[in-house]
Amino acid sequence: MINKDLVIIGGGPAGLCAAKMAAEAGQSCLLIDRNRTLGGQLIKQTHMFFGSEKQFAKTRGIDIANKLVEDVRKHPDLIEIWDDATVVGLYQDKVITVLKNELYIKVQSKAVIISTGASEKVLAFENNDLPGIYGAGAVQTLMNVYGVKPGSRIVMVGSGNIGLIVSYQLMQAGVRVLSIIEASPKIGGYKVHASKIRRLGIDIVTSCTIKKAIGTEAVEKIVTVKLDEKWNEVPGSEKEYEVDAVCIAVGLTPLTNLQSMIGSEMKYISELGGLVPVIYPNHETSIENIFSCGDASGIEEASSAIVEGYITGLLASKKLGNVHPRYDELMDEYNTQLNNLRNGPFGDKILNGLKKQGA
Amino acid sequence: MKANYVIIGAGISGCSIAYNLAIKGVKDIVVLEKAYLTSGSTGRCGAGIRQQWGTKMNCLLAKGSIEFFEKAKETLKYDGDIEFKQEGYLLVSTDEEEDHQFKKNVKLQNSLGIPARKINKKEAKQIVPHLNTDVITGAAFCPTDGHLNPFRMTDAYFKAAKRLGVKFYFNEEVTDIIIVNNKIEKVITANMEINSNNVVNAAGGYAKEIGDMAGVNIPVYAENHEILVTEPIEEVQRPMVMSFTKNIYCQQVPHGSFIMGRSNPEVEHNHSNESTWKFLDEMAKTVCEILPLVGNLRVIRQWGGSYTMSPDRQPIISDTNELEGFYLACGFSGHGFMFAPMTGLLLSEIILKEKSTIDISDLHLSRFKNKKDFIYEKSVV
Numbered sequence: 001m002i003n004k005d006l007v008i009i010g011g012g013p014a015g016l017c018a019a020k021m022a023a024e025a026g027q028s029c030l031l032i033d034r035n036r037t038l039g040g041q042l043i044k045q046t047h048m049f050f051g052s053e054k055q056f057a058k059t060r061g062i063d064i065a066n067k068l069v070e071d072v073r074k075h076p077d078l079i080e081i082w083d084d085a086t087v088v089g090l091y092q093d094k095v096i097t098v099l100k101n102e103l104y105i106k107v108q109s110k111a112v113i114i115s116t117g118a119s120e121k122v123l124a125f126e127n128n129d130l131p132g133i134y135g136a137g138a139v140q141t142l143m144n145v146y147g148v149k150p151g152s153r154i155v156m157v158g159s160g161n162i163g164l165i166v167s168y169q170l171m172q173a174g175v176r177v178l179s180i181i182e183a184s185p186k187i188g189g190y191k192v193h194a195s196k197i198r199r200l201g202i203d204i205v206t207s208c209t210i211k212k213a214i215g216t217e218a219v220e221k222i223v224t225v226k227l228d229e230k231w232n233e234v235p236g237s238e239k240e241y242e243v244d245a246v247c248i249a250v251g252l253t254p255l256t257n258l259q260s261m262i263g264s265e266m267k268y269i270s271e272l273g274g275l276v277p278v279i280y281p282n283h284e285t286s287i288e289n290i291f292s293c294g295d296a297s298g299i300e301e302a303s304s305a306i307v308e309g310y311i312t313g314l315l316a317s318k319k320l321g322n323v324h325p326r327y328d329e330l331m332d333e334y335n336t337q338l339n340n341l342r343n344g345p346f347g348d349k350i351l352n353g354l355k356k357q358g359a
Numbered sequence: 360m361k362a363n364y365v366i367i368g369a370g371i372s373g374c375s376i377a378y379n380l381a382i383k384g385v386k387d388i389v390v391l392e393k394a395y396l397t398s399g400s401t402g403r404c405g406a407g408i409r410q411q412w413g414t415k416m417n418c419l420l421a422k423g424s425i426e427f428f429e430k431a432k433e434t435l436k437y438d439g440d441i442e443f444k445q446e447g448y449l450l451v452s453t454d455e456e457e458d459h460q461f462k463k464n465v466k467l468q469n470s471l472g473i474p475a476r477k478i479n480k481k482e483a484k485q486i487v488p489h490l491n492t493d494v495i496t497g498a499a500f501c502p503t504d505g506h507l508n509p510f511r512m513t514d515a516y517f518k519a520a521k522r523l524g525v526k527f528y529f530n531e532e533v534t535d536i537i538i539v540n541n542k543i544e545k546v547i548t549a550n551m552e553i554n555s556n557n558v559v560n561a562a563g564g565y566a567k568e569i570g571d572m573a574g575v576n577i578p579v580y581a582e583n584h585e586i587l588v589t590e591p592i593e594e595v596q597r598p599m600v601m602s603f604t605k606n607i608y609c610q611q612v613p614h615g616s617f618i619m620g621r622s623n624p625e626v627e628h629n630h631s632n633e634s635t636w637k638f639l640d641e642m643a644k645t646v647c648e649i650l651p652l653v654g655n656l657r658v659i660r661q662w663g664g665s666y667t668m669s670p671d672r673q674p675i676i677s678d679t680n681e682l683e684g685f686y687l688a689c690g691f692s693g694h695g696f697m698f699a700p701m702t703g704l705l706l707s708e709i710i711l712k713e714k715s716t717i718d719i720s721d722l723h724l725s726r727f728k729n730k731k732d733f734i735y736e737k738s739v740v
């Protein structure tokens with residue numbers, strides 16, 4: 001059994017920022033990430049960010065990741081990093097079990113920050129497990145991290161920002177995007193992205209969903225169908241596309257297995273992407289010293305995850321007796337930033353969700 | 360609302376009691392469940408069914424229940440598959456004393472018509488080829504023991520009872536039982552008041568608390584027993600393998616996963632159903648020693664469930680001398696699932712004042728009065 005005062009699970013934007021603040025407060029911590037590269041989803045985001053200068057607007061996600069990782073690596077004495085290590089259990093006595101290099105390791109912690117991010121939502125349709133049917137995150141990983149094209153003819157399902165941006169990136173990579181289909185009557189993402197896509201000649205079909213995939217070894221065709229105002233299929237509106245890949249971009253849901261496992265109070269809040277932990281004023285879950293931040297507490301943008309990470313790092317360190325020298329000033333600053341971010345175009349939905357989430 | 364009988368608990372015992380009463384023509388039966396069907400110990404159990412017991416009473420309860428399970432699908436007109444797989448239980452012994460105990464048990468079981476047999480290491484190896492026979496001295500095997508899906512079996516009872524008019528209410532926790540002049544008058548939940556003179560306590564881990572509401576002391580307590588399930592593989596192990604001294608039971612269920620559990624000698628008496636890393640450590644060590652092959656599999660999930668322990672590790676199936684109309688089906692000490700058909704049958708006989716199928720005077724609550732030393736059922740993990 002290894003003893004660690006503070007363990008941060010997940011080295012995406014939230015976890016990296018929490019670790020940075022902890023170190024600045026003089027609090028040692030162990031940062032665990034299951035991937036070989038820290039940075040979470042940022043490392044596959046080659047597009048430039050929107051939003052405020054303070055959260056790296058006009059900077060590419062991959063560059064933000066590098067910057068945040070650099071910040072963390074400045075504190076090798078205080079931040080221990082385990083990459084390629086998967087947390088498999090979080091028990092009530094705050095013991096964390098980890099698989100690292102085929103070894104099963106137990107870590108007794110005093111406090112934990114869960115910043116595990118999110119997983120992609122899936123759609124239920126016939127043959128949705130055929131090879132060639134990807135989540136948008138997987139497509140980004142293939143193309144942007146490994147330089148592998150997912151196919152040559154693709155249909156994108158979902159017109160949120162991720163669906164739109166990934167469609168654009170696919171076109172840039174030389175993949176033909178036959179169509180973007182969207183089940184709701186309105187395009188989900190920013191207008192500026194949608195317009196850019198349309199200028200490239202990609203059709204965005206609203207009130208339309210995927211009905212089934214056809215293929216033997218891999219996907220060969222898909223059938224789409226139009227939906228009426230009650231989301232029922234419109235008979236006779238089926239359309240076939242010949243494809244070798246389908247990209248499903250229908251949103252994210254928080255990865256909350258660890259919060260559930262340790263028994264923290266959970267709530268289903270659709271505005272935040274599904275099942276989330278109830279969050280107490282100092283970012284703790286219903287279990288003392290178990291903190292949760294970033295997408296693992298509710299789906300928002302990477303920029304909010306960054307700020308929430310900073311805040312949670314400050315709070316957790318303080319709870320363990322290490323107060324950041326500029327604690328009050330930074331808390332004010334980050335809370336203001338977070339409020340500003342949540343006043344953006346999707347802010348109402350998030351604020352509504354957060355109201356339900358608070359204890 | 361009015362009811363003839365209020366049954367507290369929609370685990371398999373409560374559902375079986377409801378069915379047995381309803382099939383005999385009893386009307387106005389209400390089942391109250393604080394969460395959902397099988398949410399308590401039933402849905403958390405190891406899904407094993409066995410007749411190899413050390414006491415006559417447990418043997419008879421198990422045997423009668425297996426006979427019901429064999430025809431349950433037809434009897435209950437269930438359209439699903441209850442996944443009853445009679446591939447046996449292989450109990451392994453690890454020393455001479457246990458060997459001797461098994462011999463005695465098999466003799467008792469055979470005298471009651473249970474087809475168990477004492478076998479040697481070589482025969483055990485033939486039945487379970489990956490068994491590490493270096494750590495055992497012998498074994499007992501009963502081919503008609505086996506596996507049964509707790510969710511499906513309870514669902515079968517639930518649906519049959521519902522067809523017979525039993526009303527089920529879920530997310531209805533009983534908060535009080537109102538007694539007037541030593542007679543049950545009402546059962547209270549958060550949303551309902553049910554006028555009834557008869558209450559059946561099938562509340563599993565919470566049987567003691569329900570007893571307290573009725574002013575009847577039931578000397579049982581809940582303790583957490585942990586369990587885990589692995590990834591599924593093709594069938595390699597047909598029977599359940601069990602060792603009392605090594606503290607393990609382990610079976611491969613029909614869809615290919617291995618389910619295994621062991622008890623924690625230091626467990627506290629409470630309603631915790633927590634999972635611990637210590638269990639995972641100990642379970643892994645134990646199973647790797649007895650069934651090394653299973654050590655190659657990945658663990659998918661672990662969980663806990665309550666055993667409701669009685670002082671002699673045998674159930675309480677009885678009425679109560681203290682309170683008219685108050686009936687008990689509790690204290691199964693980890694084996695309520697496999698005894699459920701007999702529990703329902705026998706308790707319905709008590710309630711309807713019919714002749715008992717088997718003599719169960721030994722299962723009456725009054726056996727604990729002024730008594731401290733009991734003959735334990737030893738064949739328990």
